[in-house]
Amino acid sequence: EGFAFAHCTECKATFPLRANVPPQRWWLKLKFRFLVVRDHVLIFVIVQL
Template identity: 80%
Template sequence: MFCAYCREDLIAPCHCKGTQKYVHRSCLDNWRSTKEGFAFAHCTECRAMFVLRANVPADRWWLRLKFQFLVA
């Protein structure tokens, strides 16, 4: 699904409903990076845990390792 205004991906990353169900991927990443603790891995509204994946090419395995280290 795309936002008609900015043409960016809209995702439903948690169990929220209504107007909070869909969010831009970049907005969610910004929210997660600026909030303290719990919000990085969980929705602050419905408390659902986000599925965190690093889409990294196989030949750049060290980036995946770096991502996993930062998340931990």
């Protein structure tokens, strides 16, 4: 068990497994949060008018 994705099912050769971890992009998260806050404030102001 736990053998299927780490080894070939025919020849039992091991597959080199690597984690695909993207680099930390804190500025993308910050930009996204800024845009969300901007949109919420804009909608709030429009509703108040």
